[in-house]
Amino acid sequence: MIGVLPGEFRFPGAPRLQVWTPLVLKYGVDRGVHSLYAIGRLAPDISVSQAQAEVDVIARQLQTEYAHDDADQGILVMPSQVWTVRGAKELVLIFFGAVAFVLLIACTNLAGLMLARAVSRSKSFAMRAALGAGRFRLVREMLTESALLALLGGAAGMVLAYALTLFFRTQDYIYLPSPDTIRVNGRILLFAVAVSLLTGILVGLAPALQVSRADLNAVLKGGGADIGREGRWSLRSVMVAGEIALSLVLLVGAALLTRSMIRALNTDPGYQTDHLLTFWLSPPQNRYPDHHALARMSQGVLERIGSVPGVQSVGLTTALPPSGWEDDGGFIVVKHPPQDIQHAPDTIIDAVSPGYFATMQIPLIKGRLLTERDNQQHAPKVVVISRSLADHYFGGEDPIGQQMRFEEDDQKNAWTVVGIVADTRFFGWDHDEGVFTYFPYQALGGQWHFAISIRTRVDPASVISRVKQAIWSVDKELPLLDTATMRQRLDDAFAPRRFNSALLGASAGVALLLATIGIFGLLSYVVSQKTREIGVRMALGACREDVLRLMLKRSLTLPLVGVGCGLPCSFLGALLLRGILYDTKPFDAPVFAIATGVMLGTAVIAAYIPARRARLS
Template identity: 40%
Template sequence: MQTFIQDLRYGARMLLKNPGFTLLAVLTLALGVGANSAIFSVVNGVLLKPLPYRAPEELIRLFERSKSQPRFPMAQGNFQDYRAQNSTLVGLALFTRQDVELSRDDKPERLAALGITAGFFDVLGVQPMLGREFRREEELPSESAPVILSHALWQRRFNRDPGIIGQSLVLSGRSFTVVGVMPAGVQHVGGDYRSLPHGESVDVWWPLQMPAQAGRGAHFCNAIGRLKPGVSVTQAEADFNVMAERLAQQFPNTNGNWRIAIQPLHEELVGKTRTTLWILLGTVFFVLLIACVNVANLLLARATAREREMAVRASQGAGRWRIVWQLLTESLLLASLGGTAGVLLAQWAIELLRVLGPEQLPRLQSVSLDGRILLFTLVLTLLTGVLFGLAPAWHGGQVNLNALLKEGGRNAAGNRQRRLRDVLVISEIALALVLLVGAGLLMRSFWKLQQTDHGFNPERVLTASLSLPGARYGDNAKAAAFHQQLLNRIAALPSVQSVGLTSDLPWTGYDENAGFNIEGKTFPPNQGPGGRYHYASDEYFRTIGVPLIAGRFFSAEDRPETPAVVLINQRMAEQYWAGESAVGKRFTFSSNPKEKDWYTIVGVVGDVKDFPHSTTAVPAFYWATSQKPPVGARDVILAIRTQGDPLQLVEAVRNEVRLLDKDLPLADVKTLETLASAAVASQRFTLWLVGGFAVLALTLATIGIYSVLSYLVAQRTHEIGIRMALGARRLDVQRLVIGQGMKLATVGVSLGLLASFGLTRLMQKLLFGVSASDPLTFSVIALLLLGVALLACFIPARRATKVDPMIALRCE
């Protein structure tokens, strides 16, 4: 131990004697270690940490599936049978989103609300801090209903009143009784259908209405369950599919084609992000390797400068292993300084990632620099110290004592060290090329995503959601009249070009589907026609820039008392009416239709892709809001195209809503460009991170080439002087130095290309419209790296031509 302390003190003195070297090495290591710690903290928080529920490994998500729908929400009628008959779950519950309006103290507020079945919180393993959970009998429809408040809402709007239990509360015009308050920190489980993202706050929970004879054809509820101890997902899935087959025999019309798929809740939440996060962690590990190579090169140069010092120590009796351990101790000390600086950098980077990270990345706000991250950083720091310090330390221990003392202290680098430095430079060029190719592929993918015609124009469009309380607008005519009044008032505002209503906006995860029967056409069983349905007003399509392909848009003449009409997209027209005009054709949702049950296609509109990365649109049709308000709710979304900045219109629109109904809040006010940008935020986030790390790798590789050639020129000054004294031209000397550097760069680029062909295949799922082995990207990146290497070679080469032969020979 005493020897180790002495080595540390001696190493510290040597590092302080060379502050420039120490600072450069510490900064290089801090960038590598800090980047790894920051990204690993995200991997840990998102992928590795258990979910914040009791026994989270027992939680599962359940989906109904068919040949055309691999995962679909659950029908209430089927849920009732599954809940009563299963033998593998402790509990099963449904939840679906239906926001409500709270008007209290003249402050109308839209609340994020979930309808849940009894036992929902039991499944999660959390209980109210005040009051109780819902009871099974409260699922039945009734005039008044109970409600449970979140801790945040109880604190924000009710001043933490402990007597809130039993009080009445009016939500969306309906009376509720508060029966519970949840503790702080209850995180929503997520859900991809009528839900909120995981981790977002829910303000209130209300009991999902469950009629005694609930329907089996409407699939709109998210299902969550808890496995019994010792039961696997496979066993539970088999149990549920036995029940599903029994239901298919009992109810062939609604259940004939449906089975059950089960997925662990953790996999459901983070499965889509796993590939991206592991690729990011691999990227920063490459950056760390390049940083280690650079520091190793610095230490090799420093070891050469200290050869006489090592020779003196050897002459005084220090053995080879003693010298190696001394140099390795200095490397570990240097790594510790870099690791400490890296932790500080990681803390800053984590805060930045929380702010800039996409909403699609679950659990990002819970990411922190905890004990596991600090342990990871400690281990990484020690490994880094050994990695970059071992080769220079081994080289420093192989001192040729006689040669050095005979040379009178002349610093002569042997061929062995030169070969080692060449290998290190080739390695970092190869690693940098892999990162640059990955960044290039992501950049081309993102560019293609941006250039693709997605079927709508998001520029200068303001959007906002509006929910009419059923208590005041229970009649369809009242809701339609309010909508029309509001549209007329907004259309009259200055700078408004057009305004429309819709049930949903592009790229927001909407997924409502319905099957139908086409007049005059027949299809095989369970292969009937269907499509994604939407609701829209007459001006909606012009507002968001969806073109009319054939026929007409909706008009003021399309009213509840007139024949029912629909618009379909081009994809549906091509799929079901190929080679003929779809305008004028009819379809129905009834198996025994009357004349009023038929919908006539009056127009074909352009395809709007559901998601940015969709290669084609799905068949879709649109109901007119003037004829058929959205099913089960008065929720609509306003879309307003303006002449100038849409956000300048927000207060004017709020005022128009307030003039019609002062208790009606306008929610989710955003521009369509903001929504479209958020939909590609995950791709943009990955691109910026990988691109940033690739640029850092390129910078470090450039520095590596430059430093090696600078060292080469310094070590070959005598040789260069002799060449020039014998008549070598400056151009010959430049070619010599540049040729040496470009030889290393060419080998590194060749190895990097081979590695890239194998490694980039892992990121194919992240790409859009680009192959993982895209030849253009590979070629451009290879030429770019060779060009940068040429520039890095030029300065040392130019310095070599300025060697004075007489001075060089005299010095030698």
């Protein structure tokens, strides 16, 4: 340890980094590895576009000088802020839109309540106006009431927001570019106050204007029936139809994300995930200075782990799914070389032990698997390839027995294909299969960073302590890194999708609840206003079932209109989600049908209770 950074320091784009080590560039490092990022501070008066133009010149020079590795490589310059939020911007905008929809629905509900309250107080307003109170004063009073209600709601929302920020910052599966900067500060408070005041004014504006425009004489004579008259398409009816439309948009979005997540979960990863324990080992190079020492150590570790009770099989790999951490390189099929040798295809290079395929239960399709004989010093150079590589790069011929080269300048260094195995989704279940080439671990000279996978007959968590003891019996200073079952790794990989679905689903649930309340409130108010009409109808011979049908018929007009307006908006919303959906079309017919059915079913339930009350009144 030579230094300690300030506690508030956060590395751009990787806020959870806690340890920094020197970057040592060794002579002969592979130019095919493009995993480094450069961070620079622009000189004064130099724009990002100017910097991009300068590095483009450097990139072209590298493309010319190292055509094989850098022919299709460039350098992208971007501001650190853009880089930091690169993975969150789209989702933030989507969820901000969802929250805005919920706010609009809440506003329409509150506006409807304010309108009903204005109707109930209309006679009082008319009397005050007749006694000299100005219309502006009455409008100001109603706007003040709605603003106070909005501020109280905003205060409650800020308390909830504070609790949620604390929760989100503790969840590793929620991608936050700078979690420590996500807090309720002065700017957020000012924003909340401004939104609350604006919301209150907008909510109270429509009822206040209706009060100000009412015919005072008609109100005094009719008891307030003139204000907010509930005709077929009153202001409040339009508001409720709008609530239904917005709720349908959120329901469709939540259903699409849920369907996408379910399809991703049901995708075959190419290996069995149950009873599988995994971890990484990074032997210190000063303790294992050469490949022979590293080979003896790794072989000893595999043998000791294999003897642990409860362990069925054990394997070693340098590319453990679904981590996405891998080494790749260009390859050439000797019999079918590419037309342009400088643009050879890439493959994921995975050095594995013979027991790896059995441990992961990756099926053998053709040929044979790697064996201990392939690890011998003078053994023939052989590889096993994945099905996708076999299907795409061998001209439709049988790959078994054909040769591949991974260093185009060395004509003698050819590897023979001896087996084909099933594809695995190395970058996660929601990504395409990786193009793999599996090498004997020792044949590549060993690696100083590799993963161990263990297939167990019992609960994997129950053997962790014994596995550690087995490893430490080989070298007591070997650290186990990132120990987890494969199920835990996959759960972590899917956690962001679950979070996205849950967040949009919660927004849709709140919207549906608010829309239900809006429908119920509107129809309850209509029933109270139609009591005399209902009584006259029943006095003239209408039965209770006729009254129920009449009220339901009137009640279901609003949901149908709302759904009709909401479906086109839902199509547009689905297009915005297209980039984060897996194996799910934005215009998924079952999703739209289910969301529409849920919306209409909820509307029927919300309408039935007031209609039944009218039937019994």
